[in-house]
Amino acid sequence: xxxxxxxxxIALILEGAxxxxxxxxxxxxADQAIGDGDHGIGTARGCEAVREKLTGGAFASPGEVFQxxxxxxxASVGGSSGAIFGTLFLAGxxxxxxxxxxxxxxxxxxxxxxxxxxxxxxxxxVGDKTLVDALAPAAxxxxxxxxxxxxxxxxxxAQAAKTGAQRTTQLIATLGRAKTLGERSLGHIDxxxxxxxxxxxxMAVAAQNAWPFEPTSQP
Amino acid sequence: MRVEKPEARTPKxxxxxxxxxxxxxxxxxxLASDGxxxxxxxxxxxxxxxxxxxxxxxxxxxxSGHEPLFHGFVGENMADGAAIGNIFAAxxxxxxxxxxxxxxxxxxxxxxxxxxxxxCMNFDIAAEMAGAEGxxxxxxxxxxxxxxxPKGQExxxxxIAGDLxxxxxxxxxxxxxxxxxxxxxxxxxxxxxxxxxxxxxxxGSIPETGEPxxxxxxxxxxxxxxxxxxxxxxxxxxxxxxxxxxxxxxxILGDLPFQRGDEVALLIxxxxxxTMLECLLVNRKAREVLDQLGIQVHGTDIGHYVxxxxxxxxxxxxxxxxxxxxxxxxxxxxxxxxxxAGRSRN
Numbered sequence: 001x002x003x004x005x006x007x008x009x010i011a012l013i014l015e016g017a018x019x020x021x022x023x024x025x026x027x028x029x030a031d032q033a034i035g036d037g038d039h040g041i042g043t044a045r046g047c048e049a050v051r052e053k054l055t056g057g058a059f060a061s062p063g064e065v066f067q068x069x070x071x072x073x074x075a076s077v078g079g080s081s082g083a084i085f086g087t088l089f090l091a092g093x094x095x096x097x098x099x100x101x102x103x104x105x106x107x108x109x110x111x112x113x114x115x116x117x118x119x120x121x122x123x124x125x126v127g128d129k130t131l132v133d134a135l136a137p138a139a140x141x142x143x144x145x146x147x148x149x150x151x152x153x154x155x156x157x158a159q160a161a162k163t164g165a166q167r168t169t170q171l172i173a174t175l176g177r178a179k180t181l182g183e184r185s186l187g188h189i190d191x192x193x194x195x196x197x198x199x200x201x202x203m204a205v206a207a208q209n210a211w212p213f214e215p216t217s218q219p
Numbered sequence: 220m221r222v223e224k225p226e227a228r229t230p231k232x233x234x235x236x237x238x239x240x241x242x243x244x245x246x247x248x249x250l251a252s253d254g255x256x257x258x259x260x261x262x263x264x265x266x267x268x269x270x271x272x273x274x275x276x277x278x279x280x281x282x283s284g285h286e287p288l289f290h291g292f293v294g295e296n297m298a299d300g301a302a303i304g305n306i307f308a309a310x311x312x313x314x315x316x317x318x319x320x321x322x323x324x325x326x327x328x329x330x331x332x333x334x335x336x337x338x339c340m341n342f343d344i345a346a347e348m349a350g351a352e353g354x355x356x357x358x359x360x361x362x363x364x365x366x367x368x369p370k371g372q373e374x375x376x377x378x379i380a381g382d383l384x385x386x387x388x389x390x391x392x393x394x395x396x397x398x399x400x401x402x403x404x405x406x407x408x409x410x411x412x413x414x415x416x417x418x419x420x421x422x423g424s425i426p427e428t429g430e431p432x433x434x435x436x437x438x439x440x441x442x443x444x445x446x447x448x449x450x451x452x453x454x455x456x457x458x459x460x461x462x463x464x465x466x467x468x469x470x471i472l473g474d475l476p477f478q479r480g481d482e483v484a485l486l487i488x489x490x491x492x493x494t495m496l497e498c499l500l501v502n503r504k505a506r507e508v509l510d511q512l513g514i515q516v517h518g519t520d521i522g523h524y525v526x527x528x529x530x531x532x533x534x535x536x537x538x539x540x541x542x543x544x545x546x547x548x549x550x551x552x553x554x555x556x557x558x559x560a561g562r563s564r565n
Binding site for chain 1: 282305306307308309310311313336337340341343344427428430432433447448449
Protein backbone atom coordinates (compact mmCIF):
# COMPACT_ATOMS: atom_id res chain seq x y z
CA UNK A 1 0.00 0.00 0.00
CA UNK A 2 1.24 3.47 -0.86
CA UNK A 3 2.05 5.89 1.84
CA UNK A 4 4.59 8.23 3.35
CA UNK A 5 7.55 6.91 5.28
CA UNK A 6 9.12 8.51 8.34
CA UNK A 7 11.16 11.15 6.54
CA UNK A 8 8.27 12.10 4.24
CA UNK A 9 5.94 12.32 7.22
CA ILE A 10 8.41 14.63 8.96
CA ALA A 11 8.50 16.80 5.84
CA LEU A 12 4.68 17.00 5.81
CA ILE A 13 4.41 18.00 9.43
CA LEU A 14 7.23 20.51 9.20
CA GLU A 15 5.65 22.20 6.19
CA GLY A 16 2.42 22.53 8.14
CA ALA A 17 4.28 23.86 11.18
CA UNK A 18 6.21 26.27 9.04
CA UNK A 19 3.04 27.68 7.48
CA UNK A 20 1.52 28.12 10.95
CA UNK A 21 4.66 29.88 12.19
CA UNK A 22 4.57 32.17 9.15
CA UNK A 23 0.96 32.99 10.01
CA UNK A 24 1.90 34.31 13.47
CA UNK A 25 0.58 37.82 12.84
CA UNK A 26 -2.66 36.58 11.32
CA UNK A 27 -3.24 34.27 14.31
CA UNK A 28 -2.35 37.03 16.76
CA UNK A 29 -4.92 39.32 15.16
CA ALA A 30 -7.57 36.60 15.18
CA ASP A 31 -6.91 35.95 18.87
CA GLN A 32 -6.91 39.63 19.79
CA ALA A 33 -10.42 39.83 18.39
CA ILE A 34 -11.92 37.19 20.65
CA GLY A 35 -9.14 35.94 22.92
CA ASP A 36 -6.14 37.39 24.68
CA GLY A 37 -3.87 37.75 21.69
CA ASP A 38 -1.24 35.15 22.51
CA HIS A 39 -2.23 32.40 20.06
CA GLY A 40 0.16 33.50 17.32
CA ILE A 41 3.14 33.71 19.66
CA GLY A 42 2.29 30.42 21.35
CA THR A 43 1.80 28.38 18.21
CA ALA A 44 4.88 29.89 16.57
CA ARG A 45 6.90 28.87 19.65
CA GLY A 46 5.38 25.39 19.40
CA CYS A 47 6.17 25.06 15.72
CA GLU A 48 9.79 25.95 16.41
CA ALA A 49 9.87 23.27 19.13
CA VAL A 50 8.39 20.77 16.66
CA ARG A 51 11.07 21.65 14.13
CA GLU A 52 13.82 21.10 16.69
CA LYS A 53 12.33 17.82 17.86
CA LEU A 54 11.68 16.36 14.41
CA THR A 55 14.95 17.42 12.82
CA GLY A 56 16.99 16.28 15.80
CA GLY A 57 15.42 12.91 16.53
CA ALA A 58 15.29 9.39 15.15
CA PHE A 59 11.85 7.90 14.66
CA ALA A 60 10.85 4.34 13.86
CA SER A 61 7.44 5.10 12.36
CA PRO A 62 5.17 7.93 11.23
CA GLY A 63 3.22 7.28 14.43
CA GLU A 64 6.29 8.20 16.46
CA VAL A 65 6.69 11.36 14.39
CA PHE A 66 3.12 12.37 15.23
CA GLN A 67 3.68 11.62 18.91
CA UNK A 68 6.91 13.61 18.99
CA UNK A 69 5.02 16.50 17.40
CA UNK A 70 2.39 16.24 20.11
CA UNK A 71 5.01 16.14 22.86
CA UNK A 72 6.76 19.19 21.45
CA UNK A 73 3.53 21.18 21.22
CA UNK A 74 2.38 20.06 24.67
CA ALA A 75 5.69 21.01 26.27
CA SER A 76 6.24 24.36 24.58
CA VAL A 77 2.99 26.18 23.81
CA GLY A 78 1.06 26.30 27.06
CA GLY A 79 -2.51 27.50 27.38
CA SER A 80 -5.38 25.68 25.73
CA SER A 81 -3.58 25.59 22.37
CA GLY A 82 -0.71 23.51 23.72
CA ALA A 83 -2.99 21.06 25.48
CA ILE A 84 -5.25 20.70 22.43
CA PHE A 85 -2.62 20.47 19.68
CA GLY A 86 -0.54 18.22 21.93
CA THR A 87 -3.49 15.94 22.61
CA LEU A 88 -4.41 15.84 18.90
CA PHE A 89 -1.00 14.71 17.67
CA LEU A 90 -0.29 12.43 20.63
CA ALA A 91 -3.58 10.57 20.25
CA GLY A 92 -3.27 10.44 16.46
CA UNK A 93 0.28 9.12 16.75
CA UNK A 94 -0.73 6.44 19.22
CA UNK A 95 -3.47 5.33 16.83
CA UNK A 96 -0.97 5.07 13.97
CA UNK A 97 1.12 2.76 16.13
CA UNK A 98 4.19 1.25 14.52
CA UNK A 99 2.91 1.13 10.95
CA UNK A 100 5.88 1.88 8.65
CA UNK A 101 3.90 4.10 6.24
CA UNK A 102 1.39 6.88 6.72
CA UNK A 103 -1.55 5.96 4.49
CA UNK A 104 -4.82 7.76 3.78
CA UNK A 105 -6.68 5.30 5.94
CA UNK A 106 -4.13 5.74 8.72
CA UNK A 107 -4.41 9.50 8.45
CA UNK A 108 -8.19 9.30 8.74
CA UNK A 109 -7.78 7.02 11.76
CA UNK A 110 -5.36 9.49 13.34
CA UNK A 111 -7.66 12.46 12.80
CA UNK A 112 -10.67 10.62 14.20
CA UNK A 113 -8.73 9.43 17.24
CA UNK A 114 -7.32 12.93 17.69
CA UNK A 115 -10.81 14.42 17.47
CA UNK A 116 -12.11 12.05 20.09
CA UNK A 117 -9.20 12.80 22.46
CA UNK A 118 -9.49 16.57 21.95
CA UNK A 119 -13.21 16.48 22.65
CA UNK A 120 -12.72 14.43 25.75
CA UNK A 121 -10.01 16.83 27.00
CA UNK A 122 -11.67 20.13 26.16
CA UNK A 123 -15.35 19.09 26.28
CA UNK A 124 -16.04 20.89 23.01
CA UNK A 125 -18.80 19.80 20.66
CA VAL A 126 -19.21 20.72 17.01
CA GLY A 127 -20.67 24.23 16.92
CA ASP A 128 -18.97 25.52 20.08
CA LYS A 129 -16.64 27.70 17.97
CA THR A 130 -13.42 25.85 18.70
CA LEU A 131 -10.77 23.91 16.81
CA VAL A 132 -13.24 20.99 16.77
CA ASP A 133 -15.24 22.86 14.13
CA ALA A 134 -12.29 22.47 11.74
CA LEU A 135 -11.09 19.09 12.99
CA ALA A 136 -14.40 17.20 12.80
CA PRO A 137 -15.07 17.98 9.12
CA ALA A 138 -11.39 17.32 8.33
CA ALA A 139 -11.61 13.88 9.91
CA UNK A 140 -14.83 13.12 8.05
CA UNK A 141 -13.35 14.27 4.73
CA UNK A 142 -10.23 12.17 5.27
CA UNK A 143 -12.36 9.13 6.02
CA UNK A 144 -14.35 9.84 2.88
CA UNK A 145 -11.16 9.75 0.79
CA UNK A 146 -9.40 6.97 2.60
CA UNK A 147 -9.04 4.91 -0.56
CA UNK A 148 -7.51 7.84 -2.47
CA UNK A 149 -3.80 8.59 -2.47
CA UNK A 150 -2.56 10.49 0.59
CA UNK A 151 -2.13 13.86 -1.18
CA UNK A 152 -5.74 13.79 -2.30
CA UNK A 153 -6.92 12.69 1.13
CA UNK A 154 -4.89 15.44 2.80
CA UNK A 155 -6.16 18.00 0.32
CA UNK A 156 -9.75 17.04 1.10
CA UNK A 157 -9.11 17.22 4.84
CA ALA A 158 -7.41 20.61 4.51
CA GLN A 159 -10.25 21.99 2.40
CA ALA A 160 -12.85 20.71 4.87
CA ALA A 161 -10.91 22.23 7.77
CA LYS A 162 -10.72 25.54 5.96
CA THR A 163 -14.45 25.57 5.29
CA GLY A 164 -15.11 24.56 8.89
CA ALA A 165 -12.82 27.29 10.22
CA GLN A 166 -14.50 29.90 8.04
CA ARG A 167 -17.88 28.81 9.34
CA THR A 168 -16.81 29.54 12.90
CA THR A 169 -17.30 33.23 12.07
CA GLN A 170 -21.03 32.49 12.14
CA LEU A 171 -20.86 30.77 15.52
CA ILE A 172 -21.22 32.12 19.03
CA ALA A 173 -18.45 30.94 21.35
CA THR A 174 -19.70 28.79 24.21
CA LEU A 175 -16.39 27.50 25.60
CA GLY A 176 -12.99 28.86 26.53
CA ARG A 177 -12.10 32.46 27.10
CA ALA A 178 -14.21 33.69 24.19
CA LYS A 179 -17.41 32.32 25.68
CA THR A 180 -17.99 35.41 27.78
CA LEU A 181 -18.14 37.43 24.55
CA GLY A 182 -21.42 35.80 23.64
CA GLU A 183 -22.76 37.40 20.48
CA ARG A 184 -19.78 39.69 20.27
CA SER A 185 -17.82 36.64 19.08
CA LEU A 186 -19.92 36.58 15.88
CA GLY A 187 -18.06 37.63 12.77
CA HIS A 188 -14.71 36.46 14.13
CA ILE A 189 -12.95 33.25 13.17
CA ASP A 190 -11.90 30.89 15.95
CA UNK A 191 -8.09 31.14 16.21
CA UNK A 192 -7.62 27.43 16.98
CA UNK A 193 -9.75 26.33 14.03
CA UNK A 194 -7.77 28.73 11.86
CA UNK A 195 -4.36 27.45 12.96
CA UNK A 196 -5.40 23.82 12.47
CA UNK A 197 -6.68 24.55 8.97
CA UNK A 198 -3.39 26.31 8.15
CA UNK A 199 -1.40 23.36 9.46
CA UNK A 200 -3.39 20.90 7.34
CA UNK A 201 -3.06 23.18 4.32
CA UNK A 202 0.71 23.13 4.72
CA MET A 203 0.70 19.35 4.97
CA ALA A 204 -1.49 19.08 1.87
CA VAL A 205 0.79 21.33 -0.18
CA ALA A 206 3.85 19.39 0.93
CA ALA A 207 2.15 16.13 0.00
CA GLN A 208 1.19 17.40 -3.45
CA ASN A 209 4.74 18.52 -4.07
CA ALA A 210 6.25 15.29 -2.88
CA TRP A 211 3.90 13.10 -4.86
CA PRO A 212 4.54 11.28 -7.13
CA PHE A 213 8.12 12.49 -7.55
CA GLU A 214 9.34 10.95 -4.35
CA PRO A 215 7.00 8.06 -3.87
CA THR A 216 7.76 5.91 -0.93
CA SER A 217 5.76 2.83 -1.59
CA GLN A 218 5.92 -0.77 -0.73
CA PRO A 219 4.64 -3.49 -3.00
CA MET B 220 -15.79 47.11 19.12
CA ARG B 221 -12.85 45.57 20.87
CA VAL B 222 -11.24 44.49 17.62
CA GLU B 223 -10.67 47.99 16.36
CA LYS B 224 -7.29 49.25 17.36
CA PRO B 225 -6.51 52.88 17.88
CA GLU B 226 -3.45 54.12 16.02
CA ALA B 227 -0.43 52.00 16.85
CA ARG B 228 1.01 52.73 20.26
CA THR B 229 4.12 51.36 21.80
CA PRO B 230 3.75 51.40 25.56
CA LYS B 231 7.02 52.00 27.37
CA UNK B 232 8.09 49.00 29.39
CA UNK B 233 11.22 48.20 31.31
CA UNK B 234 12.45 45.10 29.47
CA UNK B 235 15.55 43.45 28.09
CA UNK B 236 14.78 41.07 25.24
CA UNK B 237 10.98 40.73 25.57
CA UNK B 238 11.29 37.00 24.81
CA UNK B 239 13.35 36.59 27.99
CA UNK B 240 10.92 38.47 30.22
CA UNK B 241 9.37 35.44 31.91
CA UNK B 242 12.69 33.69 32.63
CA UNK B 243 14.23 36.90 33.96
CA UNK B 244 11.14 37.65 36.04
CA UNK B 245 11.50 34.24 37.70
CA UNK B 246 15.16 34.90 38.47
CA UNK B 247 14.23 38.19 40.08
CA UNK B 248 11.42 36.61 42.06
CA UNK B 249 13.58 33.82 43.47
CA LEU B 250 16.26 36.33 44.49
CA ALA B 251 13.64 38.43 46.25
CA SER B 252 12.60 35.46 48.38
CA ASP B 253 15.90 35.49 50.28
CA GLY B 254 16.62 31.82 49.71
CA UNK B 255 13.14 30.69 50.70
CA UNK B 256 12.24 29.57 47.17
CA UNK B 257 14.19 27.92 44.40
CA UNK B 258 13.57 27.49 40.69
CA UNK B 259 13.49 23.93 39.38
CA UNK B 260 16.15 23.04 36.81
CA UNK B 261 15.01 23.38 33.24
CA UNK B 262 11.37 24.25 33.88
CA UNK B 263 9.52 27.41 34.86
CA UNK B 264 8.43 26.39 38.31
CA UNK B 265 9.45 27.53 41.78
CA UNK B 266 9.10 25.68 45.06
CA UNK B 267 9.80 26.47 48.69
CA UNK B 268 13.33 25.53 49.69
CA UNK B 269 12.27 23.78 52.89
CA UNK B 270 9.16 21.61 52.93
CA UNK B 271 8.70 19.16 55.80
CA UNK B 272 8.27 15.45 55.11
CA UNK B 273 4.64 14.35 55.24
CA UNK B 274 3.27 17.82 54.47
CA UNK B 275 0.25 18.20 52.22
CA UNK B 276 1.61 20.56 49.59
CA UNK B 277 -0.17 23.25 47.61
CA UNK B 278 0.69 23.86 43.97
CA UNK B 279 -0.67 27.00 42.36
CA UNK B 280 -0.06 28.30 38.88
CA UNK B 281 -1.17 30.01 35.74
CA UNK B 282 0.07 32.32 33.05
CA SER B 283 2.62 35.04 33.72
CA GLY B 284 1.89 38.70 33.31
CA HIS B 285 -0.36 38.99 36.37
CA GLU B 286 2.39 39.36 38.95
CA PRO B 287 2.56 38.93 41.84
CA LEU B 288 -0.11 36.29 41.10
CA PHE B 289 0.60 33.29 41.19
CA HIS B 290 4.29 32.66 41.66
CA GLY B 291 4.63 35.61 44.03
CA PHE B 292 2.41 33.77 46.50
CA VAL B 293 4.81 30.91 47.24
CA GLY B 294 6.09 31.04 50.79
CA GLU B 295 5.44 30.39 54.45
CA ASN B 296 1.75 29.76 55.18
CA MET B 297 1.15 30.36 51.49
CA ALA B 298 1.55 27.99 48.51
CA ASP B 299 4.43 25.51 48.42
CA GLY B 300 5.12 25.88 44.73
CA ALA B 301 3.99 27.48 41.49
CA ALA B 302 3.93 26.31 37.89
CA ILE B 303 4.60 29.31 35.70
CA GLY B 304 3.25 29.71 32.17
CA ASN B 305 4.25 32.18 29.53
CA ILE B 306 2.52 35.54 29.36
CA PHE B 307 -1.23 34.95 29.75
CA ALA B 308 -0.82 31.25 28.88
CA ALA B 309 -1.34 28.30 31.18
CA UNK B 310 1.79 26.38 32.18
CA UNK B 311 2.43 23.18 30.24
CA UNK B 312 1.79 19.74 31.77
CA UNK B 313 5.53 18.99 32.02
CA UNK B 314 6.06 22.12 34.12
CA UNK B 315 3.16 21.20 36.39
CA UNK B 316 4.32 17.59 36.65
CA UNK B 317 7.89 18.61 37.49
CA UNK B 318 6.57 20.91 40.22
CA UNK B 319 4.28 18.16 41.49
CA UNK B 320 7.17 15.72 41.80
CA UNK B 321 9.30 18.33 43.54
CA UNK B 322 6.53 19.13 46.04
CA UNK B 323 5.35 15.61 46.81
CA UNK B 324 6.10 14.70 50.41
CA UNK B 325 3.91 11.62 50.37
CA UNK B 326 0.72 13.25 51.67
CA UNK B 327 -0.62 14.44 48.31
CA UNK B 328 -0.57 17.66 46.32
CA UNK B 329 -3.45 20.12 46.03
CA UNK B 330 -3.74 21.88 42.67
CA UNK B 331 -5.24 25.31 43.30
CA UNK B 332 -5.69 27.65 40.35
CA UNK B 333 -8.09 29.95 38.57
CA UNK B 334 -10.84 28.61 36.35
CA UNK B 335 -9.68 29.14 32.76
CA UNK B 336 -9.95 26.54 30.01
CA UNK B 337 -6.22 26.35 29.30
CA UNK B 338 -5.28 26.01 32.95
CA CYS B 339 -7.88 23.29 33.50
CA MET B 340 -6.65 21.23 30.55
CA ASN B 341 -2.97 21.49 31.36
CA PHE B 342 -3.40 20.83 35.09
CA ASP B 343 -5.75 17.92 34.33
CA ILE B 344 -3.20 16.33 31.97
CA ALA B 345 -0.51 16.77 34.63
CA ALA B 346 -2.80 15.34 37.34
CA GLU B 347 -3.33 12.22 35.23
CA MET B 348 0.43 11.86 34.72
CA ALA B 349 1.09 12.39 38.44
CA GLY B 350 -1.62 9.88 39.31
CA ALA B 351 0.06 7.35 37.03
CA GLU B 352 3.23 7.87 39.09
CA GLY B 353 1.37 7.22 42.32
CA UNK B 354 1.20 10.83 43.50
CA UNK B 355 -2.19 11.72 44.98
CA UNK B 356 -3.55 14.96 43.51
CA UNK B 357 -6.74 16.87 44.19
CA UNK B 358 -7.89 19.96 42.33
CA UNK B 359 -9.83 22.99 43.56
CA UNK B 360 -10.66 25.69 41.02
CA UNK B 361 -11.08 29.31 42.03
CA UNK B 362 -14.00 31.13 40.38
CA UNK B 363 -14.80 34.34 42.22
CA UNK B 364 -15.70 36.76 39.40
CA UNK B 365 -19.42 37.44 39.73
CA UNK B 366 -19.45 39.28 36.39
CA UNK B 367 -18.41 36.24 34.37
CA UNK B 368 -21.46 34.00 34.80
CA PRO B 369 -24.82 34.26 36.56
CA LYS B 370 -25.50 33.10 40.08
CA GLY B 371 -26.20 29.38 40.06
CA GLN B 372 -23.45 28.86 37.48
CA GLU B 373 -20.59 29.64 39.83
CA UNK B 374 -18.39 26.90 38.37
CA UNK B 375 -18.48 28.70 35.00
CA UNK B 376 -16.96 31.82 36.48
CA UNK B 377 -13.40 33.03 36.07
CA UNK B 378 -10.91 33.33 38.88
CA ILE B 379 -9.61 36.84 39.53
CA ALA B 380 -8.38 38.64 42.66
CA GLY B 381 -10.15 36.14 44.91
CA ASP B 382 -7.18 33.92 44.12
CA LEU B 383 -5.20 35.71 46.84
CA UNK B 384 -7.43 35.17 49.88
CA UNK B 385 -8.13 31.58 48.81
CA UNK B 386 -4.41 30.85 48.47
CA UNK B 387 -3.76 32.48 51.85
CA UNK B 388 -6.43 30.38 53.59
CA UNK B 389 -5.28 27.17 51.93
CA UNK B 390 -1.62 27.87 52.61
CA UNK B 391 -2.45 28.31 56.28
CA UNK B 392 -4.62 25.18 56.36
CA UNK B 393 -1.93 23.10 54.67
CA UNK B 394 0.49 24.15 57.38
CA UNK B 395 -1.88 22.67 59.94
CA UNK B 396 -3.74 19.72 58.44
CA UNK B 397 -2.21 16.38 57.66
CA UNK B 398 -4.55 15.09 54.99
CA UNK B 399 -5.18 16.21 51.45
CA UNK B 400 -8.93 15.83 51.92
CA UNK B 401 -8.96 18.32 54.80
CA UNK B 402 -6.89 20.87 52.92
CA UNK B 403 -9.17 20.48 49.90
CA UNK B 404 -12.20 20.99 52.16
CA UNK B 405 -10.79 24.31 53.38
CA UNK B 406 -9.96 25.30 49.81
CA UNK B 407 -13.53 24.69 48.69
CA UNK B 408 -14.93 26.53 51.69
CA UNK B 409 -12.71 29.55 51.06
CA UNK B 410 -13.53 29.48 47.36
CA UNK B 411 -17.27 29.18 47.98
CA UNK B 412 -17.22 32.22 50.28
CA UNK B 413 -15.33 34.64 48.06
CA UNK B 414 -16.76 37.01 45.45
CA UNK B 415 -15.06 39.63 43.30
CA UNK B 416 -15.74 42.12 40.58
CA UNK B 417 -13.41 44.29 38.53
CA UNK B 418 -13.62 47.37 36.40
CA UNK B 419 -11.37 48.17 33.46
CA UNK B 420 -10.37 51.72 32.56
CA UNK B 421 -7.67 50.91 30.00
CA UNK B 422 -5.83 47.87 28.65
CA GLY B 423 -2.46 46.45 29.52
CA SER B 424 -0.18 45.26 26.75
CA ILE B 425 1.63 42.02 25.97
CA PRO B 426 5.38 42.51 26.55
CA GLU B 427 6.45 40.60 23.44
CA THR B 428 4.18 42.37 20.96
CA GLY B 429 3.41 45.68 22.66
CA GLU B 430 -0.18 45.11 21.60
CA PRO B 431 -2.97 46.08 23.99
CA UNK B 432 -5.08 43.12 25.11
CA UNK B 433 -8.28 45.03 24.29
CA UNK B 434 -9.42 48.55 23.49
CA UNK B 435 -11.91 50.79 25.20
CA UNK B 436 -13.08 54.18 23.98
CA UNK B 437 -11.23 57.05 25.66
CA UNK B 438 -14.05 58.06 27.98
CA UNK B 439 -15.57 54.66 28.70
CA UNK B 440 -14.99 51.97 31.31
CA UNK B 441 -16.20 48.40 31.47
CA UNK B 442 -17.58 46.99 34.69
CA UNK B 443 -16.86 43.32 35.21
CA UNK B 444 -14.20 43.08 32.53
CA UNK B 445 -11.79 40.20 33.10
CA UNK B 446 -8.06 40.50 33.62
CA UNK B 447 -7.37 39.56 29.99
CA UNK B 448 -10.01 41.93 28.67
CA UNK B 449 -12.83 39.42 28.72
CA UNK B 450 -16.05 41.37 28.40
CA UNK B 451 -17.91 42.40 31.49
CA UNK B 452 -21.48 43.24 32.26
CA UNK B 453 -21.71 46.92 31.48
CA UNK B 454 -19.86 49.55 29.51
CA UNK B 455 -20.40 53.10 30.66
CA UNK B 456 -18.85 56.54 31.01
CA UNK B 457 -16.27 56.96 33.75
CA UNK B 458 -17.94 57.99 36.99
CA UNK B 459 -16.66 58.92 40.44
CA UNK B 460 -14.74 56.55 42.71
CA UNK B 461 -17.65 56.53 45.14
CA UNK B 462 -20.25 55.77 42.49
CA UNK B 463 -18.15 53.00 40.95
CA UNK B 464 -17.41 51.41 44.29
CA UNK B 465 -21.04 51.42 45.34
CA UNK B 466 -22.11 50.03 41.97
CA UNK B 467 -19.62 47.16 42.09
CA UNK B 468 -20.21 46.34 45.74
CA UNK B 469 -23.91 46.06 45.13
CA UNK B 470 -23.37 43.23 42.67
CA ILE B 471 -20.86 41.47 44.90
CA LEU B 472 -22.99 41.78 48.03
CA GLY B 473 -26.13 40.59 46.30
CA ASP B 474 -24.46 37.52 44.84
CA LEU B 475 -23.44 35.47 47.87
CA PRO B 476 -25.49 37.19 49.36
CA PHE B 477 -23.54 38.87 52.15
CA GLN B 478 -25.75 39.76 55.10
CA ARG B 479 -25.89 41.97 58.15
CA GLY B 480 -23.62 40.55 60.82
CA ASP B 481 -21.27 38.82 58.36
CA GLU B 482 -17.56 39.23 58.96
CA VAL B 483 -15.49 39.66 55.82
CA ALA B 484 -11.97 40.03 54.52
CA LEU B 485 -11.83 42.98 52.12
CA LEU B 486 -9.40 43.13 49.24
CA ILE B 487 -8.98 46.13 46.97
CA UNK B 488 -6.73 45.14 44.11
CA UNK B 489 -5.14 47.37 41.50
CA UNK B 490 -5.05 45.80 38.03
CA UNK B 491 -1.73 47.51 37.38
CA UNK B 492 -1.84 51.20 36.59
CA UNK B 493 -4.42 52.31 39.12
CA THR B 494 -2.66 53.95 42.03
CA MET B 495 -2.71 53.29 45.75
CA LEU B 496 -4.34 56.70 46.18
CA GLU B 497 -7.24 55.64 43.99
CA CYS B 498 -7.52 52.27 45.74
CA LEU B 499 -7.69 54.04 49.09
CA LEU B 500 -10.59 56.16 47.84
CA VAL B 501 -12.30 52.91 46.89
CA ASN B 502 -11.60 51.51 50.34
CA ARG B 503 -13.09 54.58 52.00
CA LYS B 504 -16.35 54.22 50.14
CA ALA B 505 -16.41 50.43 50.51
CA ARG B 506 -16.17 50.75 54.28
CA GLU B 507 -18.96 53.29 54.30
CA VAL B 508 -21.24 50.96 52.33
CA LEU B 509 -20.33 47.91 54.41
CA ASP B 510 -20.79 49.81 57.69
CA GLN B 511 -24.24 50.92 56.63
CA LEU B 512 -25.17 47.33 55.90
CA GLY B 513 -23.78 46.06 59.19
CA ILE B 514 -21.10 43.94 57.53
CA GLN B 515 -17.98 43.87 59.62
CA VAL B 516 -14.55 44.07 57.99
CA HIS B 517 -12.22 41.71 59.81
CA GLY B 518 -9.17 42.61 57.75
CA THR B 519 -8.21 44.64 54.70
CA ASP B 520 -5.62 44.18 51.98
CA ILE B 521 -4.99 46.92 49.44
CA GLY B 522 -2.43 46.78 46.66
CA HIS B 523 -1.24 45.19 43.44
CA TYR B 524 -1.92 41.47 43.73
CA VAL B 525 -3.65 40.27 40.57
CA UNK B 526 -2.67 42.51 37.72
CA UNK B 527 -2.61 42.56 33.95
CA UNK B 528 0.49 44.53 33.10
CA UNK B 529 -0.31 48.27 32.97
CA UNK B 530 -4.06 47.68 32.79
CA UNK B 531 -5.91 50.48 34.55
CA UNK B 532 -8.74 49.56 36.87
CA UNK B 533 -9.29 47.72 40.09
CA UNK B 534 -11.24 44.89 41.60
CA UNK B 535 -13.12 44.50 44.84
CA UNK B 536 -13.14 41.17 46.66
CA UNK B 537 -15.05 40.08 49.74
CA UNK B 538 -14.54 36.80 51.53
CA UNK B 539 -17.06 35.81 54.17
CA UNK B 540 -15.20 34.48 57.19
CA UNK B 541 -16.34 31.96 59.75
CA UNK B 542 -14.22 31.29 62.81
CA UNK B 543 -12.11 28.73 60.98
CA UNK B 544 -11.31 31.03 58.05
CA UNK B 545 -10.71 33.94 60.44
CA UNK B 546 -8.08 31.84 62.12
CA UNK B 547 -6.29 31.31 58.84
CA UNK B 548 -6.64 34.97 57.91
CA UNK B 549 -4.98 35.94 61.20
CA UNK B 550 -1.92 33.75 60.70
CA UNK B 551 1.22 35.45 59.49
CA UNK B 552 2.15 34.82 55.85
CA UNK B 553 5.42 35.40 54.08
CA UNK B 554 5.80 35.45 50.32
CA UNK B 555 7.31 38.00 47.95
CA UNK B 556 3.92 39.06 46.67
CA UNK B 557 1.98 38.97 49.93
CA UNK B 558 3.22 39.45 53.45
CA UNK B 559 1.18 39.67 56.61
CA ALA B 560 2.46 40.00 60.15
CA GLY B 561 -0.67 38.23 61.29
CA ARG B 562 -2.78 39.39 64.17
CA SER B 563 -3.24 38.08 67.64
CA ARG B 564 -6.78 37.25 68.63
CA ASN B 565 -8.28 38.22 71.92
